[in-house]
Amino acid sequence: xxxxxxxxxxxxxxxxxxxxxxxxxxxxxxxxxxxxxxxxxxxxxxxxxxxxxxxxxxxxxxxxxxxxxxxxxxxxxxxxxxxxxxxxxxxxxxxxxxxxxxxxxxxxxxxxx
Amino acid sequence: xxxxxxxxxxxxxxxxxxxxxxxxxxxxxxxxxxxxxxxxxxxxxxxxxxxxxxxxxxxxxxxxxxxxxxxxxxxxxxxxxxxxxxxxxxxxxxxxxxxxxxxxxxxxxxxxxx
Numbered sequence: 017x018x019x020x021x022x023x024x025x026x027x028x029x030x031x032x033x034x035x036x037x038x039x040x041x042x043x044x045x046x047x048x049x050x051x052x053x054x055x056x057x058x059x060x061x062x063x064x065x066x067x068x069x070x071x072x073x074x075x076x077x078x079x080x081x082x083x084x085x086x087x088x089x090x091x092x093x094x095x096x097x098x099x100x101x102x103x104x105x106x107x108x109x110x111x112x113x114x115x116x117x118x119x120x121x122x123x124x125x126x127x128x129x
Numbered sequence: 130x131x132x133x134x135x136x137x138x139x140x141x142x143x144x145x146x147x148x149x150x151x152x153x154x155x156x157x158x159x160x161x162x163x164x165x166x167x168x169x170x171x172x173x174x175x176x177x178x179x180x181x182x183x184x185x186x187x188x189x190x191x192x193x194x195x196x197x198x199x200x201x202x203x204x205x206x207x208x209x210x211x212x213x214x215x216x217x218x219x220x221x222x223x224x225x226x227x228x229x230x231x232x233x234x235x236x237x238x239x240x241x242x243x
Binding site for chain 2: 020058061064071107121122
């Protein structure tokens with residue numbers, strides 16, 4: 017079956033603009049995660065959904081970042097008033113339930129000019 | 130504060146030899162550890178994991194060792210193959226976060242030469 021997919025694969029935007037990044041998890045996976053990987057670093061946890069609700073959003077860096085998962089499947093990460101420091105690869109992962117292996121998508125590379 | 134550390138940014142090994150990748154952690158609440166492998170332009174792929182109640186877990190050519198007292202784990206790959214060339218990330222999680230929040234190290238780039 018299909019793995020986790022993310023769109024777009026690349027996004028270039030200007031400072032101050034709004035962006036949306038989309039994640040399609042593996043069908044049937046109830047848990048969905050967003051991570052951010054900056055250059056030379058490992059992935060950094062942002063937020064975790066169990067079903068439609070955000071179970072843990074402690075990793076979101078500030079209130080410019082917001083994520084939704086309205087129907088418990090596809091998720092969108094939204095970044096307002098982008099800053100150059102937001103440039104990174106944004107990774108999405110899904111798992112079948114709590115405490116299970118997380119399967120990662122290929123990521124969206126965001127570049128803020 | 131880096132809670133999971135991979136102090137070797139890179140490692141070069143000859144095909145057929147053993148690769149040993151190391152990882153240290155500082156948070157004593159971590160009780161589940163994972164290794165992920167990442168190729169360029171792809172997401173990380175799960176490789177192997179270990180619970181803190183064990184000190185060793187083996188899966189084919191891959192073995193993970195955990196030394197809780199030293200807060201240290203290592204991944205052994207024997208024998209190493211050129212296709213193992215990738216970036217390897219160590220990750221940790223804790224039961225008090227439901228094991229959901231993975232904390233990653235900075236990665237070690239492994240190069241296996243023929």
